[in-house]
Amino acid sequence: MRILLANHIHNARQSIKSNRLRSLLTMVGITIGVASITTILALSAGANTIVRSQVDALGGNITIVRPGAVSNSSLDELSQLTTPTQFEASSLTALDIKSIQALPHVTAVAPLMVLGGTVTGDSEASPRTPIVATTPDLELVNNIGISEGQFLDDTLNPMTAVIGPQLSIDIFGTEHSIGKTVHIKGASFTIIGVLKRQNNPVNYNNVDFDSAVFIALGAGTNLNQGSLHLQQINVQSDSVEHLESVITDINKALLKTHFGEVDFSVLSGAQIAKPSSQLFIAIAGVSVAIAAISLIVGGVGIMNIMLVSVAERTREIGIRKALGASNGDIVAQFIIESLALSVGGGVGGFMLGYALAFIISTFLTFDPIITWEIVGTAIGISVVIGTLFGIYPAIRAARKDPIAALRQYE
């Protein structure tokens, strides 16, 4: 059987070689399909790991508290993506911040209150510019670097602000904007610091720090007609080992202040990244489904060419049968030929897909990722397509009546 297989492969190579252009064009169909799927998967895998790696980069001792209970359905998690424009009233309060701060092993607590509103410097910023009201602890928890000046400080005048480098350029035309005045929702703030560029538009804070402006929590509350509205509380524990106990303590403390109502969730590690991962997976899924259509078209192309090939070689099939080939041998011969076409196209598509992904990633903030799953998917898809669309022509070949086949062209 093994010998036969080697022979079928040899045969397929010969037949593809003798119809070079035709085979190449057929392969292109599969190549395009597999290339687009590979590109999408590689990029989405890359995007998936961004948030994850951010959490890991912070040392693994971070947990975040979000309003609303955790849902178990993955579809709900999609809609659970907290955005600055979400309208739901937050269940987190100033009391929660205090009770978390009082817990043992908690080294830093940074509540995030994201506001919308006009931000004006020399020119007006985009209306979607996030205004982040927080505490000085954010610098510690998120490991934010300061390129100039300092971060927020409770001891300073509350009407001071720290600005992201991109926002600084947008509204002042320079990254060096210390001492300038920025108008946030009508109030004037003096800039005391500019952040280092982070280049992380997608992160677990759901805020692009590069183009955000940071003010003290009290000032933010005042701008929001005196009401506190927390999107998230970032908590840092003193070590990775204590993170578990900190999470348990936070749960207990908040349950008490919320009178036993589970209207909050404490997330850590992979859980933090999950909603955004889910979103990427969903986007990738939809794109892959669209790309799959091109694969079907490619598969039909293979089937078409295989039918032509079978018709052309009717006589050869007759000869082979007369010389002792069984129907199974003929089926195997033609299936392996269509497999050769589809796998050849698939391998080409896989490489092309990665090349494309790398080219595209130069315009993005993350790199594509090569995983065994993607290699397996690409090869698996081509094998399935080759078999699926090769089976009918192969069976047709095997069913040919040897006498009629031999009489052809006589």
Place this chain on the structure above:
Amino acid sequence: MAKTETPPPVIVLKELKKSFGVGDAEHFAIDGIDLTIQKGEFIAIMGPSGCGKTTLLNILGLLDSSIEGDYELDGVSVDSLSQRKQAHIRSERIGFVFQSFNLVSRLNVIDNVSLPLIYKGLSSMARAKKASKILHDFHLGEREFYMPYQLSGGQMQRVAIARALVNEPSIILADEPTGNLDSHASHIIMEELSDLHQKGNTIIMVTHNPDLTTYASRVITMLDGKIDTDTFRLPLPARHSLKRPLGPVEKPKSKKATKATTKTAKSTLAKKPKIKKEAS
């Protein structure tokens, strides 16, 4: 029809019928044939076009299994064999030679000859060795890597015969093997078949050419799907055969002779006995 006890019959046909079409258009290409073929016979089947010669040959070669009546090959009814088993028998026991050679045009000579060995499951090395050996036996050793279109008709038919024989089948079915060849090439091909007959193979040959029946040990003429005449006689064991190979003198130089002697041998076949006399 008399039956012999000594050699067991290779092929037994009983009331064999084969029809094409249905209803009013039904036409019996073979209309009730009883035939017993012994091992080592050289049978020539003659008859006008459309009398069912080729159909009979296809049935004997297991290429056509939708038949009425009974066909026993080596005592086993073909009806009871699966398709796979039939393919196996074609591979092991039967060698086909066609009028139009039927070489696979995109394969070279040695690949063509080793084609039947593939389905026997031999490794590529063993295939090449065997094919090469048989090509040498047929004086085609130098043509191993030629493509079929680079060969003359006679050479192509010899390649086809080599291919039919490479599996060492006991039955050789030849459908007008010389139909597309000139008389000299025909002569050479018939010599090859005759040689095989001497070695004890069963040969069944369909032909239009009455001259070729001289090579056969038994001549069957068919008419309208029935056996018309049959010169049945008890076959002699091969080594005591009265027939002697006709061309041992010519054979060694047959390759060159193919072209060189074409002119002189224009009428070879028709006046074969005369030439033999001259040669001796």
